[in-house]
Structure formats: C-alpha cells, structure tokens
Amino acid sequence: MSYSKPKFKEKYDNFINGKFVAPLEGAYFDNTSPIDNTLIAKYPRSQKEDVELAVNAANAAKEAWGNTSATHRATLLNKVADIIEANLEEFALVETCDNGKPIRETLNADIPLCVDHWRYFAACIRAEEGSATELDEHTLSMNIKEPLGVVGQIIPWNFPLLMLSWKLPPALATGNCVILKPAEQTPSTATLLMEKIAAVFPPGVINVIHGFGPEAGKPLASSSKIDKVAFTGETTTGQLIMQYASKNLNPVTMELGGKSPNIFFNSVMDEDDAFLDKAVEGAVMFAFNAGEVCTCPSRILVQEDIYDKFMERVIARTKAIVQDNPYDVNTMLGAQASNDQYEKIQSYFKIGKEEGAKVLAGGAAAKLTGEFANGFYIEPTLLEGHNKMRVFQEEIFGPVACVTKFKDEAEALEIANDTLYGLGAGVWTRDAHQLYQIPRAIKAGRVWVNCYHTYPAHAPFGGYKKSGFGRENHLMMMNHYRQTKNMLISYDKNKQGFF
Amino acid sequence: MERIKITAEAEKIIQQLKAKHGELIFHQSGGCCDGSAPMLFEKGEMYLDESDILLGAVAGVNFYMNQDQFEYWKHTHLTVDVTQGRGASFSLEIPLGLRFLIHSRLLTEEELAFLAKKD
Numbered sequence: 001m002s003y004s005k006p007k008f009k010e011k012y013d014n015f016i017n018g019k020f021v022a023p024l025e026g027a028y029f030d031n032t033s034p035i036d037n038t039l040i041a042k043y044p045r046s047q048k049e050d051v052e053l054a055v056n057a058a059n060a061a062k063e064a065w066g067n068t069s070a071t072h073r074a075t076l077l078n079k080v081a082d083i084i085e086a087n088l089e090e091f092a093l094v095e096t097c098d099n100g101k102p103i104r105e106t107l108n109a110d111i112p113l114c115v116d117h118w119r120y121f122a123a124c125i126r127a128e129e130g131s132a133t134e135l136d137e138h139t140l141s142m143n144i145k146e147p148l149g150v151v152g153q154i155i156p157w158n159f160p161l162l163m164l165s166w167k168l169p170p171a172l173a174t175g176n177c178v179i180l181k182p183a184e185q186t187p188s189t190a191t192l193l194m195e196k197i198a199a200v201f202p203p204g205v206i207n208v209i210h211g212f213g214p215e216a217g218k219p220l221a222s223s224s225k226i227d228k229v230a231f232t233g234e235t236t237t238g239q240l241i242m243q244y245a246s247k248n249l250n251p252v253t254m255e256l257g258g259k260s261p262n263i264f265f266n267s268v269m270d271e272d273d274a275f276l277d278k279a280v281e282g283a284v285m286f287a288f289n290a291g292e293v294c295t296c297p298s299r300i301l302v303q304e305d306i307y308d309k310f311m312e313r314v315i316a317r318t319k320a321i322v323q324d325n326p327y328d329v330n331t332m333l334g335a336q337a338s339n340d341q342y343e344k345i346q347s348y349f350k351i352g353k354e355e356g357a358k359v360l361a362g363g364a365a366a367k368l369t370g371e372f373a374n375g376f377y378i379e380p381t382l383l384e385g386h387n388k389m390r391v392f393q394e395e396i397f398g399p400v401a402c403v404t405k406f407k408d409e410a411e412a413l414e415i416a417n418d419t420l421y422g423l424g425a426g427v428w429t430r431d432a433h434q435l436y437q438i439p440r441a442i443k444a445g446r447v448w449v450n451c452y453h454t455y456p457a458h459a460p461f462g463g464y465k466k467s468g469f470g471r472e473n474h475l476m477m478m479n480h481y482r483q484t485k486n487m488l489i490s491y492d493k494n495k496q497g498f499f
Numbered sequence: 500m501e502r503i504k505i506t507a508e509a510e511k512i513i514q515q516l517k518a519k520h521g522e523l524i525f526h527q528s529g530g531c532c533d534g535s536a537p538m539l540f541e542k543g544e545m546y547l548d549e550s551d552i553l554l555g556a557v558a559g560v561n562f563y564m565n566q567d568q569f570e571y572w573k574h575t576h577l578t579v580d581v582t583q584g585r586g587a588s589f590s591l592e593i594p595l596g597l598r599f600l601i602h603s604r605l606l607t608e609e610e611l612a613f614l615a616k617k618d
Contacts, residue, residue, distance in 0.1 A: 213589040234534030257530025340584045351603045393571040395530025
C-alpha cells in the first residue's frame with residue numbers, strides 16, 4: 001500500500017494567543033520536502049517582535065492557567081491525545097512528507113507514541129500527591145508544587161511531533177504556558193496540531209513560533225520574561241542557551257548529542273534462535289529513522305570470537321533494508337531530513353575512508369529514480385574501524401554504524417565509555433551477570449538491555465556527560481517545570497521566646 | 500602551514516556578516532541534529548575559556564573548538580566552506596539561506612610534525 005504527498009495550503013502562520021497570526025514583518029520562508037525536494041508551503045520567518053507577542057500572550061495567560069485544577073488540565077491533555085489518535089494517518093503522512101522518514105515509522109512509532117505521551121502526563125498529574133511532614137507535634141511542613149509560569153521550548157527536526165509531545169505535556173500538565181519553536185526544517189505537524197486543537201486550551205497557553213535560530217530562537221531563549229528553557233539539539237547551541245538562562249538565573253533542561261555503543265557479547269550466538277534474530281535486528285537499528293536519532297546505536301561493538309559470524313548476519317540484514325518511496329508502507333529507509341544532512345553524512349564517508357575505515361555495506365548516497373530522484377537518500381552503511389576514528393566519535397546523524405571488536409568485558413566498557421556523550425547504549429547478552437553489571441558500568445542515561453530504540457512513556461530518558469541533563473518521558477520531568485512551595489505551619493499558640 | 504583554512508566563497512560571506520555584526524568568532528559544535536558544524540557568532544556572544552582551543556584564524560575570525568572534541572580532531576586539517584542550506588542553529592549565516600560547513604582531511608606526517616613543533 002502506498003500513500004502520496006498530502007495537500008498543503010500556500011502558507012501558514014504563527015499560533016499566538018489562540019489564533020493564527022501573520023509575522024509582523026510579513027516575511028516567510030520556503031519549507032521543502034526532502035523526499036523529492038519540492039515545496040511544501042511557506043512558514044513565517046519570525047523576528048524578535050513576533051516572539052515578544054507570544055511571550056506576552058503566555059504571560060497574560062499564566063495566572064489563570066496555573067490555577068486550573070489538575071483534573072481540568074488532564075482532561076484537556078487527553079483531548080489532545082484523542083485528536084491526534086483520530087487523525088493518526090493524516091499526522092503520519094504530513095510528518096513523512098516534512099521529515100522524509102518512511103510512513104511505516106510515522107504510522108507505527110512516531111504518532112502512536114505522541115498519543116501515549118499526552119495520555120501519560122494526563123494520568124501523572126491526576127495520580128500525583130504533594131507531601132506533608134509533621135516535624136514535631138506543633139509544626140507541619142507542607143510541600144505544594146507550583147508551575148514555573150512561562151516556558152520556552154526549542155525542538156529539533158528528527159521527530160517533529162514526537163519531540164513536541166515529549167515537551168508540551170509535562171509543561172502543560174503542571175500548569176505552565178508555553179512558547180514552542182519547532183525546527184525550521186519541519187514546521188508542519190506542529191502547525192497541523194495547532195489547527196486541530198486551537199480551541200482546546202485557553203488563548204496564550206500554547207504558542208507556536210516559526211523561524212530561524214538567530215532571529216526567533218535566540219530572542220526566545222534569552223527573553224527575561226520566561227522562566228525556563230527546554231532544549232533538544234547540539235552542544236554549542238546548548239551552551240549558548242545555558243548562558244542566556246544564567247543571565248536570568250533560569251533553569252534549563254538539555255537533551256544533546258550521543259554516540260551510543262551497542263554491545264554484543266559472544267553468548268548472543270550460543271543458539272540460532274529468535275533471540276539471535278532479535279539481536280541482529282538490534283544491530284541494524286542504526287538505520288531506524290535514517291539514523292537521525294540522538295541515541296542512534298552508531299557504534300557496534302562485537303566480541304571478537306563471534307565477530308565474523310555475527311557481522312555476516314548484520315551485513316546481510318543491512319543489505320536487505322528496503323530503501324524506496326517513503327510513502328510506501330513496505331519502505332524501511334526513507335530520505336535524510338535535509339540536503340544539509342545529506343551532504344554532512346557524505347563528508348563523514350570521505351573522512352572515514354581517509355582514516356582507514358573499511359566499508360562493509362553502503363558507503364555512498366543512494367540514487368532513487370523518477371519523482372524521488374532529487375530527494376536526499378543515503379545507503380545504510382557499516383564502517384569497520386577503531387574507536388579513535390572521527391567517524392566513531394562524532395554524531396553522523398545518518399544511517400551509518402561504525403563497527404569494531406572487543407576481547408572481554410573490560411575492553412567493551414573501555415570502548416563504550418570512550419566518548420564525549422552518554423545518552424544511550426545497548427547491551428546484548430544471555431549471561432545473567434552481564435545483564436546487570438555491564439549496563440551499570442556504562443556512563444549513559446538510558447541502557448537498553450536486549451532491546452533497542454524503544455521510547456515508552458514511563459521510562460525516564462536523558463543524558464550523562466555532554467549529552468545534557470533532565471529526564472523526559474517520565475513523571476520526574478514534571479518537577480523540571482515546577483517550583484516547590486514549602487509552607488512551614490505552626491500550630492503552637494505559644495511564642496518562640498526570643499523577643 | 501595552519502590547521503585551518505577557508506574557501507574564497509566562505510570568506511566573502513564572512514566579510515558581509517562582519518559589516519553587519521562587527522567582530523566575529525567561529526565555534527565548532529559537537530554532535531546531534533545540527534551539530535558538527537562551524538557556528539559563527541558575534542565576538543563576546545559565547546563564553547570561552549581555556550577549555551576552548553584556538554585552532555587559528557580564518558578571514559580574521561578566530562576559530563575555536565572545545566578541548567575534549569579537539570582530542571579527536573587534532574589529526575585532521577579543516578577547511579571552512581559555505582553552501583546553500585538551513586542549519587537550525589543560532590549561527591549568523593542561517594538567515595541568508597546559507598550555512599558554513601567543514602571539509603576535513605588527514606594531516607600528513609610532515610604537517611603533524613610541523614604543528615607539533617609549533618605547539
């Protein structure tokens with residue numbers, strides 16, 4: 001079954017104070033589809049004055065919204081979930097068109113996960129209770145959670161609606177108003193969602209601003225009228241955003257890069273069974289979402305005594321990946337999100353080959369024909385080498401995994417932890433001791449054990465080291481959007497006696 | 500012999516941005532979505548300290564990289580170039596519909612020896 005490119009309007013606007021509003025200067029930019037490099041629509045090229053409008057709208061809405069009941073907010077979050085679910089196919093199709101990822105992923109991963117994240121935080125805020133402690137027979141310490149107020153959120157283009165759905169629900173559930181800036185490569189599903197939920201929230205509670213980083217992102221991140229910034233992106237921008245936040249003494253959360261190790265111990269080949277088949281798929285997960293994932297398992301570490309046999313299967317499975325029309329449900333690998341990525345990945349092929357990496361599969365741009373001839377496709381690629389090579393250390397953000405071997409547990413850990421990042425990792429083994437001890441020794445926030453690339457709500461996700469901080473997808477994220485008000489109450493009629 | 504150089508096209512864009520913004524610096528970003536790109540900022544925009552290595556200057560713009568990252572890059576020669584595109588960072592060229600990028604090649608034995616002496 002195959003879909004085709006969805007229909008779009010000629011241009012779209014910012015969503016501010018419950019309405020779609022044209023950018024004040026009237027400038028728009030062209031958003032194109034990486035599938036065939038054709039125009040999708042025009043989106044606002046917002047400036048700081050547009051951001052200011054959104055920030056003011058959020059500030060005007062924050063008191064009333066912050067005082068709504070958890071019951072009410074949960075009901076609205078559930079409504080959003082229902083709306084996304086009822087329009088799942090439409091969201092999936094628009095996401096595929098804007099990002100280039102295959103429709104089988106948006107239908108079965110991106111959009112269903114979005115629905116679940118909205119429902120999860122609706123449930124969290126209802127189930128949660130505050131705390132009170134009797135410090136002595138006359139004194140009660142009571143903790144009440146209060147929203148921060150107004151939050152700026154800046155999200156990337158790799159999972160446009162899913163990153164929105166990781167960020168908005170915890171902020172809204174806890175009673176904050178939000179200004180969201182989607183990536184300029186992928187503004188479509190955020191806009192589609194605002195069209196469908198325009199009337200769900202009071203005006204000013206959610207605002208969506210489009211535009212470029214220096215013109216719209218920076219004024220948002222550095223505004224003195226917001227109370228927090230949440231960012232997913234790369235390290236230099238992350239550092240800048242933290243700098244701006246430091247001027248306002250605002251909290252931030254950061255989800256930055258990764259170079260995740262995926263470790264295969266020799267016991268995976270003890271049997272030729274369903275688990276081995278799962279492990280081989282686990283290695284090939286580097287091609288999921290065209291490798292444009294901060295946790296892409298981009299370093300495959302295989303124990304040396306199974307290396308040849310195991311890699312033979314991984315290479316065969318990699319070569320069996322169907323790369324074709326992203327709108328076809330049988331396609332496994334679509335386009336890279338932009339020409340920028342397409343060129344960057346090829347520049348890594350060049351430096352990798354120069355450094356002596358051996359190409360085991362792929363290693364070049366993929367040429368599709370017909371209407372997809374101008375799209376940005378890269379072959380799923382396996383490079384064999386060693387961990388000091390730049391292709392082993394830098395996030396390529398493409399369907400590219402670098403493969404190396406290790407002797408024993410100690411060497412596996414040494415290689416796994418020899419990276420600037422610490423976001424994700426995978427461990428594959430049948431050994432009961434390794435199942436626990438190896439993940440504990442890896443310096444990363446998420447270790448998938450005998451699985452990979454699952455992102456259920458209810459399991460905290462976030463980085464160690466230069467991968468950032470904060471834990472999303474979990475109720476602990478709610479405290480990143482709140483203050484704690486401590487009320488220290490005396491029930492003693494007698495004075496303290498100092499004066 | 501320098502670690503870093505720049506193409507004529509990129510230099511032209513830098514001169515254009517200097518006229519608008521004044522003094523500038525480059526910082527090479529690390530991983531993730533828009534990472535591994537040279538980012539151009541107004542001088543003073545980004546807090547730099549001894550953990551940022553100065554690789555050299557191109558078109559009168561100092562080029563920095565975090566020390567941790569430099570450890571993995573120090574055997575490569577870099578060339579700053581510019582192309583059509585839309586990197587999603589705060590880098591100053593983005594609104595022009597352009598983006599800076601880095602071409603890398605391995606330094607030769609002679610170049611490495613020369614740079615080791617210079618350091």
